[in-house]
Amino acid sequence: MTAREPARRVTARDVAAAVGCSVSSVSLVVSGKAQGRVRVETQEAIEAAIARLGYRLNTTASALASGTSLGIGFLSPDPTNPFFSMVLDGLGDALADRYALSVLVPTGGSDYDRGTVRRALAGDFAGLLLASPSERLLDDFVPTCPTLLLDAGGPVNGLASVDVDLREALAELAAHLTGLGHERIAYLGFRRDKASVQGRRHQLDRALRQRGAVLHPTTVELTELTESAAQTAFTDTWPLWRGAGVTAVVCGDELFAYGVLRSCRVLGVGVPGDLSVVGFDNLPYSSLIDPPLTSVDLSARLLGQTAGRALLGLIGDGAVPGSSRVPARLVVRGSTGAPRRPTGQPAAR
Amino acid sequence: MTAREPARRVTARDVAAAVGCSVSSVSLVVSGKAQGRVRVETQEAIEAAIARLGYRLNTTASALASGTSLGIGFLSPDPTNPFFSMVLDGLGDALADRYALSVLVPTGGSDYDRGTVRRALAGDFAGLLLASPSERLLDDFVPTCPTLLLDAGGPVNGLASVDVDLREALAELAAHLTGLGHERIAYLGFRRDKASVQGRRHQLDRALRQRGAVLHPTTVELTELTESAAQTAFTDTWPLWRGAGVTAVVCGDELFAYGVLRSCRVLGVGVPGDLSVVGFDNLPYSSLIDPPLTSVDLSARLLGQTAGRALLGLIGDGAVPGSSRVPARLVVRGSTGAPRRPTGQPAAR
């Protein structure tokens, strides 16, 4: 009567013993490097034994011996935010079959900080992706593995980055709004020491100026990325903006736009008759709310895919892919239209 | 002139050499087991050297030597779906400080299959979480590490599970609808060989029967989890349902409810006057759409937290926590109300 051991996992040595070959041969077969180095018959015998014994490569040991890791770390301010979910999805598309995607969830708080990054650095990843990092975080960041920035507003500290190219979309937006007869436009954004976030307002401002419109100097900057914060802020600020002849408001985040729309409903402000509203992200829900939201689509999934490929390059040959840009595009929906009381020329329609 | 080597990573041996102690002591200090086994002065010297040299534990080697893994695998049909994002977030809450959360992205396709699971099993995880698995998948699933099911409709194959308890919420829903005067209610759901999904309709049916209402026999079952599929299906089926006196429709997924609402808008069906609409999930956007959606909140985040703790237990002491249930709760909003033409007693209000 043999004592049943607690199901020891099958190792390459077991396979080798069963076949009557060495572990080296097993290793070669498993890693697909057997071509011309292991006799075909031996290969077949090994493969048969693997199937029969139920052998699975111990990835930990493999990683240690070969000095290569198998994980990619993904850091984002909020895994719950659809934008980052979609980036993650695209990322998985590009590299999930070769690497394990580790999502680092920020420990308490609305954004990830040095502590979270430290945890990530302890993870021995093959590569690291920092999504929408704050500038302050990057200041003293020292990479310990190929690291790529996403939506950081451009390369920082010599780290490659993948970003959204807003130029065309914002030019389109400016043309769209001014074409409808809007001349005074307000901005309600996110207060963050992030170049990517600040860039939105600046680039919009420039695009508008080129078309003779102007961004109202009173820009609301929220510190909390929620719909209700935006609703409150808009309710407070709207009298000022209305008094200044503002007929359109652009929101630096889609959630803010939702809040503004709700506030409009409560205040009885007609959208788009009294006010046109524009968001940033084009979440899947923006076509469902009422009125459907005009939005700048940040191409989150494509962004993730692009980042995945770039990271693959970084890890593979260490070739720094510089920084790539994925174009955003404007999606026009019912929340924008001609202002009811155009200040300049009368609106068509 | 010394040749600059390519920045070899600092190892425990380097630290030991710098301090003049053995690697064992370093290991003990790093793993926090030095209490009473290493002299305090030595500990301090080691810590100083670690900081000075920038030593970081090689988690791969550590895992190999100690035989413990550091990763938790998370499998979900669609990482983009807010429900699973929120589950993941809760999961991270419970165990991100001790484990690395690996998200396995399904390779092409709307749900994860054996191939994805195989990849997961190759990952040498300390634990595995399968969210909303299909039954067919579980049929021949052989766990290789502590595995927990989430939203599987109960334990399967001896695997522990964490589930949503719908009973109370559905009883409330039945009371809510019948109380408003609804007697004929339709169901539009997701076709999946998943107990958790099928259970929704069955339990609702039972709850309604207890209150004298009835689920219309024509149940629409979609195979695609999108808003537009629901819109099309509802547009096709509404004449039939209306003819049968249906005054409320319950949707097995929130996205479906969005599609139904849109269809109603197009068809000119008044919500909730002509038709009350109910969803499942209570996504954050459901309070923003028009009219705001009444929904059964599945407590996704709490579900994730509960699962995280259960998995911790499974990994830790191997104690199978059986299966736990997290109660859902009904959130009533504007999309439900008294039917305009009550078939039975006249509705109040």
Added chain:
DNA sequence: ATGAAAGCGCTAACAA
């Protein structure tokens, strides 16, 4: 074509 052997960096007995 094949296998013996030397690590990868760490942990955990065990000896001192």
Added chain:
DNA sequence: TTGTTAGCGCTTTCAT
């Protein structure tokens, strides 16, 4: 309290 030692399972020379 400390150091020595033997692995963990695999990869990778390097002989044969």
